[in-house]
Amino acid sequence: MEVTYWGFRMMIGFGGVAAVAALAALWVTRRGTVPASRGLMRLAVFGILAPFGANAAGWIFTEMGRQPFVVAPNPDPSGIDQVFMFTAAAVSPGVSAGELLTSLIVLTSVYAVLLVVEVKLLVKYIRGGVVAAMPELVHVPADGNEDATPKGGGPGKPGDADDVLAFAY
Amino acid sequence: MELLPTIWFIAIAVLWTGYLFLEGFDLGVGMLFKGFARNDTERRVLLNTVGPVWDGNEVWLLTAGGATFAAFPLWYASLFSALYLPLLLVLVALIFRAVAFEYRGKVDNPRWRARWDWAISLGSLVAAFGVGAALALTTTGLPLNANGDREGGPFAWFSAYAVLGGLAVVGFSLLHGLAFLALKTDGDVRHRARQWFVRLLPVLLLPIAGWAVSLQLLSGEIWTVLAVVAAVVAAVLAWNFARTGAEGRAFLSLGAFLLLGSASIFGAAFPVVLPSTLNPDFNLTISNASSSDYTLGLMTVVACIGLPLVLVYQAWTYWVFRRRVSDAHIPEAHSFLPAIAAKALAPKD
Numbered sequence: 001m002e003v004t005y006w007g008f009r010m011m012i013g014f015g016g017v018a019a020v021a022a023l024a025a026l027w028v029t030r031r032g033t034v035p036a037s038r039g040l041m042r043l044a045v046f047g048i049l050a051p052f053g054a055n056a057a058g059w060i061f062t063e064m065g066r067q068p069f070v071v072a073p074n075p076d077p078s079g080i081d082q083v084f085m086f087t088a089a090a091v092s093p094g095v096s097a098g099e100l101l102t103s104l105i106v107l108t109s110v111y112a113v114l115l116v117v118e119v120k121l122l123v124k125y126i127r128g129g130v131v132a133a134m135p136e137l138v139h140v141p142a143d144g145n146e147d148a149t150p151k152g153g154g155p156g157k158p159g160d161a162d163d164v165l166a167f168a169y
Numbered sequence: 170m171e172l173l174p175t176i177w178f179i180a181i182a183v184l185w186t187g188y189l190f191l192e193g194f195d196l197g198v199g200m201l202f203k204g205f206a207r208n209d210t211e212r213r214v215l216l217n218t219v220g221p222v223w224d225g226n227e228v229w230l231l232t233a234g235g236a237t238f239a240a241f242p243l244w245y246a247s248l249f250s251a252l253y254l255p256l257l258l259v260l261v262a263l264i265f266r267a268v269a270f271e272y273r274g275k276v277d278n279p280r281w282r283a284r285w286d287w288a289i290s291l292g293s294l295v296a297a298f299g300v301g302a303a304l305a306l307t308t309t310g311l312p313l314n315a316n317g318d319r320e321g322g323p324f325a326w327f328s329a330y331a332v333l334g335g336l337a338v339v340g341f342s343l344l345h346g347l348a349f350l351a352l353k354t355d356g357d358v359r360h361r362a363r364q365w366f367v368r369l370l371p372v373l374l375l376p377i378a379g380w381a382v383s384l385q386l387l388s389g390e391i392w393t394v395l396a397v398v399a400a401v402v403a404a405v406l407a408w409n410f411a412r413t414g415a416e417g418r419a420f421l422s423l424g425a426f427l428l429l430g431s432a433s434i435f436g437a438a439f440p441v442v443l444p445s446t447l448n449p450d451f452n453l454t455i456s457n458a459s460s461s462d463y464t465l466g467l468m469t470v471v472a473c474i475g476l477p478l479v480l481v482y483q484a485w486t487y488w489v490f491r492r493r494v495s496d497a498h499i500p501e502a503h504s505f506l507p508a509i510a511a512k513a514l515a516p517k518d
Contacts, residue, residue, distance in 0.1 A: 046338055067427065092250040093318050094247075094250045094318030094319040095250050095253050098320070099323050102254065102257070103257045106257060106261060109261075110261055110264060110265075114264075114268060124276070157207075168213070168217055168498070168499060168500050169216045169220045169270065169274050
């Protein structure tokens, strides 16, 4: 009960924080500029965690909240039917515990590896600053110094008549 | 004959065919990252031909699985439980392939790119093989008991048909990928893809033809045998169109081959959705594995509204990205270094 009680509040809370942060970010960047405040930037980095917090709390809330049913029954059992789908009855009899353990270990390892890669990339991009994530923000100086644009120029430049890719991998 | 289960059997056959037609070429292009592409620019040409569309194509796999789950829950349960480990492998392959598409260009370093190139080509290969094996087994059978549960342990599914089906989808996807590259790129990649297509067509279509023919021997009917013959004609047409440089027609003929081949396979399997190799009495059919008519009726209404919408927006995606891609369209690789950022953010005068 405590888990579902707090799980729901954490989901809504983190979701609210993320929404407020998004509105705040829209407000401070309304002139198309990036705020220089260090405190605000630090807060923005922590803001990355809010949707993940809401997501995790929400899943734990639903998955634990519906036990012992795999699908929660009608709120009024005397209403439409008398069907109760218990989790214990939903276990596949043909799948062995070894297989389940294998999938649990494999998927956890895959996500662990991807977490490391993702965090490393995030750190790299955060260190690179706003331009690293949005090279199109860089203005090419009028004297035509092509080196200033990280996109490298060439026919792939945005706005070029020969540009067939809105975004190149 | 039950009408709604038959409609949904056809719908699922159509979803699988659509999946193989669409994701077939992006799996093939993924596999061609190794062996076909000669340098990094060519690999980026390959990546950019499928980049805007591959994830839309993959949704057809989810839809095929989801439709099976909703329309034939017993088919879904027996198939996915019996193939627990191979489908886990397919899932892992699809995960690595998907992130590799996005991560590959995020660090400008040859070792980094080489690692994700392997993830793309191996991920595509394993996913194609696994999907093919699962599809072949659902037509030729698994060791299922009266309850629809697998007998014989986690690897009881392994059989010659699993290998044949795996090779069938790998071979078809490679050929379809070559046809797509010939249609979608320009320059050396385009011509080499066409050359490979003409040269490899007989070999790459052999396993899928073997699967279709062996199913005719097991449970074929006159019209499904005729479909196999028509599919062979379509393959010959595709070969001839490619040889004479009509890349669009070659691609469409190969699509017709898939449609006819798939019709011959699903048609021969009907009305059984998953045979039991232990006892024909345990076969799952469209009657004993389907949901209630109420569920199927509701699904039919939803599908009639949803499917046209999906087809329209997916067609629109292909229209937006209809131009050929070549080396010239690939911008230089760039590395996001703090130094570049500092230079760019320096006050402008």
